[in-house]
Amino acid sequence: MFSKKINIICAGTLLCTVLATSQISLVKADDSELILNIATETYTGTYSGDTKDGEPSGEGTFSVSNDNNDFTLSGTWKDGLLEGNVEIDYADGAKTNAQFKNGLMTGTTTEYNADGSYSVYSCTKGRPYGRIYKYDSDGHLNGDDFYYQMRTISSLKAASIEADYNQLLGTSFPDSPQKITGTVAAVFSSSNNCFIILYDNQSHPYVLTYANNSTNKYNQAIVPNLKEGDHITAYGYLQKQDALNSFEDALGRSLLVTDAPENMYSLSDNDLSDILDAVTSSASAAYNENATSTLPFILVFAADVSGSSSFDTTAPSMDYSDIINNPYLYSNIKYTLTGTVKKCVSKYEKGYVQLIISENETNNLFYVKYRYSDGSELPATGDLVTVNGLFNGNYKKIIPDEDANILKNNSSNVPDADDASDDTTVDSANADSNIDSADSSSESIEDVVDDDILEDDVLYDKITYVILYPRLSATDITIQK
Structure with a gap:
């Protein structure tokens, strides 16, 4: 154990945002100080904790107290990098609990306000993303916000x-x-x-x-x-x-x-x-x-949209018109769908099946993508199925122009938009039964379900119409026999 003066390098005034988006490491500057690298601004404080070869390694605490900042950062370090669970306590009673990997915030982050209310969101390799769940001091979900390019949409x-x-x-x-x-x-x-x-x-x-x-x-x-x-x-x-x-x-x-x-x-x-x-x-x-x-x-x-109803995060209407009109407000919200398979395309080489399902009693149409495991039974056109899944934006049925040419697209090098990554995401099951997290990236061109419209590695140079469906990423499918 030791205690000495060090510098914390930090960008901006919101420490939590900076901690989320920057790699944090302690390096030895000289015999009298260490430098905690985050970004471009400097905070001077004191480190107390375990070290190895002059670098924090093990349990350690960094504290800073001056006219502008007053907080304590406690957690586990590995070779000078934050690793594992970290807690940041502020003088006004607020605090943040986060997970770090290789010095970057990765996983679930919870920010507590001084009055006990709090927010929960996810980070991957220092990048916050998706929905921010907001709770009152009694743990009741009472609102949300979203990250867009690591800034909240409300602040933008x-x-x-x-x-x-x-x-x-x-x-x-x-x-x-x-x-x-x-x-x-x-x-x-x-x-x-x-x-x-x-x-x-x-x-x-x-x-x-x-x-x-x-x-x-x-x-x-x-x-x-x-x-x-x-x-x-x-x-x-x-x-x-x-x-x-x-x-x-x-x-x-x-x-x-x-x-x-x-x-x-x-x-x-x-x-x-x-x-x-x-x-x-x-x-x-x-x-x-x-x-x-x-x-x-x-x-x-x-x-x-002027005149539209506000979205209620605590109790989404689950009305089909609301779902199809607001695909990204419904993202990562759980849904159980029972209906008849109108169309089925199995991609055995990729390990998933794509379905158009007509919901029982309503005939509402949904696009479903299901990544199956070895030995699974797969649905066929005409089957009655029950799907548990998470809403995941739009699916596009592309109708090409009658004289369209086919363009080749090297989709083999493009990640699948519905692939789940191994990053930890917010587990909100303890807060609201309808809300969960799907870690899906759509920075690529998405495979299209219809084999008569577009193959996995083909695009058209002329499109006449694009029809939007609600998209579900299925977690399991039961075939009713």
Whole structure:
């Protein structure tokens, strides 16, 4: 055991955020001090604990107390790096419990306020992500927030400024996030992203874009599945100034499965196209009107629809229309689905099965992906099944143009969007029976279920329509015999 003066290097004023996003290590500076590396600011404090070869190794405590900071960090160290459980206690009574691996916050983190209320979230290799569960001092879930690129969406919204259209088309990019209020004129999708033509209250056109496939682990915008005519307030950053017709990826007119005919699987391609064209005709007009104009492209992280009900984290409605309209508010929420398999595609070489299931009594359609173990029985088309799973964003049924060309995509080098990683995630089962965690990354192009639409390693250069389904990542499937 020893005690000596050291420095803690830390970025920003929120220690917990910095601890989550930076590797923490103690290195020997000279015979009189050690330096605790986190980022760029310096805090001086005292380390007391076990050491090995001059580095903290074993149980140890770092304490700092001055006019700006007053906290104590206690935990396990290994070769100068934090490893295992760590507790940070603040002078005002607040505290943080976290898990570290190789000096980076990894796993479940709990931040307690002085009044006993607390928040729980997950980190992977120093990167916080997903939903933040908020509880009162009695342990009752009473709200939530979300991380987007390691910042909370609530804080990003608070920092947003009213958009100045002329400035957004100017020669300098604003650093601040923008707030834009207007009406949706058209919605398009590529294989992985959404593109929305929005007219603000002065009739200025914008293009809003975000990832709208399976839930993106670190960069998921909390945006509803928007429709033409929705009056919204969107929040995001200026991404570029460009024309719609310069976009390289194929774009299809986007609609919800509830807007498609119930018998679409039995319709001919021509009949289905005629029906979908009537539903989405105004989208083509909006595209053609703006195709060659230079527009501000806004990478959005959140959007709210005027007049829509607030999402209740403590008791989600589980209504199908709410689920399909708000796929990312429902992400990682548990659901039990019983219904008939309308379509089944087994990917034996990859170890999973993809299903379209019609729910009993309602005929609501869900996309389900199930990663099975060796020896499992697998469902077939027509089977009655019960699925337990977690909501995981949208599934996209892509309908190519009749003269589309097939493009090869090297998906063998792309991680599967529904793969579960070995990272520890928030276990919220002790807080709310409907909420859990799915550690899924969708920074890649997702495999598409329909073998008659798109194979695993193929994309199309022209897309006519994209139909969105609720996506479930199944944890188990029971075949009713």
